[in-house]
Amino acid sequence: MTTVLVTGGAGFIGSHVVEELVERDYNVGVIDSLVSGDLSNLERVIDEIEFWRVDVQDPRGVETVFSEFEPDVVVHLAAQTNVRYSMRNPVADASVNVMGTLNLASLASRYEVERFVYASSGGAVYGEPQYLPVDEEHPTRPISSYGASKLAGEHYVRVYAEADGFDHVILRYANVYGPRQDPRGEAGVISIFLHRAARGEPLRVFGDGEQTRDFVFVRDVARVTADAVEKGRGVYNIGSGRETSVNEIVELVRKVTGRDVKVVYEDARAGEVRRIYLDITRARKELDFEPETDLEEGVKITWEWIKSNVP
Numbered sequence: 001m002t003t004v005l006v007t008g009g010a011g012f013i014g015s016h017v018v019e020e021l022v023e024r025d026y027n028v029g030v031i032d033s034l035v036s037g038d039l040s041n042l043e044r045v046i047d048e049i050e051f052w053r054v055d056v057q058d059p060r061g062v063e064t065v066f067s068e069f070e071p072d073v074v075v076h077l078a079a080q081t082n083v084r085y086s087m088r089n090p091v092a093d094a095s096v097n098v099m100g101t102l103n104l105a106s107l108a109s110r111y112e113v114e115r116f117v118y119a120s121s122g123g124a125v126y127g128e129p130q131y132l133p134v135d136e137e138h139p140t141r142p143i144s145s146y147g148a149s150k151l152a153g154e155h156y157v158r159v160y161a162e163a164d165g166f167d168h169v170i171l172r173y174a175n176v177y178g179p180r181q182d183p184r185g186e187a188g189v190i191s192i193f194l195h196r197a198a199r200g201e202p203l204r205v206f207g208d209g210e211q212t213r214d215f216v217f218v219r220d221v222a223r224v225t226a227d228a229v230e231k232g233r234g235v236y237n238i239g240s241g242r243e244t245s246v247n248e249i250v251e252l253v254r255k256v257t258g259r260d261v262k263v264v265y266e267d268a269r270a271g272e273v274r275r276i277y278l279d280i281t282r283a284r285k286e287l288d289f290e291p292e293t294d295l296e297e298g299v300k301i302t303w304e305w306i307k308s309n310v311p
């Protein structure tokens with residue numbers, strides 16, 4: 001049985017990936033420091049996995065896990081994911097995203113793993129798009145410390161994989177949304193809007209709301225991430241391949257919640273790209289990726305989850 005070690009498995013995307021892998025009968029181990037994730041995210045599968053509360057920056061702690069669990073495949077999702085935090089604390093961001101990744105990639109080499117799957121960010125590594133949709137050949141020119149650290153992580157994974165002969169897959173996720181996404185901090189706009197709608201609070205839109213993003217449902221992301229445990233090589237964009245404005249999200253939130261949600265427009269935020277969406281042709285061809293959940297259906301599922309899980 002293939003053993004898969006998932007870092008960040010108690011987080012938003014990680015917990016869906018773990019569920020998908022358990023369903024496919026992999027032997028799954030999870031490393032998470034629980035800094036932003038929560039064990040309750042894993043409650044459905046906790047009896048079927050092994051869990052270590054370990055920080056990916058801790059070489060000894062992670063090495064103990066490698067020697068006990070002997071993973072065939074590593075799926076590395078643990079990260080500092082807050083863009084604004086990364087600008088204020090670039091060293092702390094890099095410690096997790098660069099040094100943590102380097103630690104895992106070097107242990108993957110030493111313990112002779114077969115594959116390494118790395119969660120990167122299509123929204124952060126390309127910077128301001130020079131053309132749309134953005135494909136994997138688009139220049140990478142991050143405009144945040146988070147983008148720079150995620151991109152550095154990609155390079156370290158590739159360098160180790162090429163030097164030591166293990167396969168590697170880099171998944172550049174677009175804006176992922178769905179159940180369990182934490183609305184605090186800088187999380188996704190869909191989660192923030194739905195939580196505000198649930199509390200009867202107005203939605204805050206920065207700028208004119210015509211900025212666009214590529215929104216992809218978390219279970220579609222979990223499925224393709226689990227597929228990458230067996231197939232693919234190199235870099236793949238993972239999104240919906242569609243462009244949606246924040247104003248369109250506002251309308252969808254009104255429609256799905258059936259509530260007369262108010263909107264306040266505030267000053268645009270510096271350092272955010274105006275428009276972006278991803279070309280997902282390569283993932284379609286090589287990973288058989290097909291985003292199955294359309295935006296309205298995904299927002300409905302997320303709303304139902306918020307209503308039954310958030311007090």
Ligand SMILES: NC(=O)c1ccc[n+]([C@@H]2O[C@H](COP(=O)([O-])OP(=O)(O)OC[C@H]3O[C@@H](n4cnc5c(N)ncnc54)[C@H](O)[C@@H]3O)[C@@H](O)[C@H]2O)c1
Binds near residue numbers: 056
């Ligand atoms: N959510 C998105 O839209 C999105 C988009 C692009 C890329 N990503 C990437 O996907 C991955 C998962 O993101 P998410 O949205 O699920 O975030 P999340 O914060 O919910 O999950 C991250 C998990 O990693 C854990 N973690 C953080 N630092 C750690 C450390 N030093 N050691 C061990 N565990 C640690 C956290 O406790 C958490 O469980 C990240 O690598 C992120 O960069 C996310």
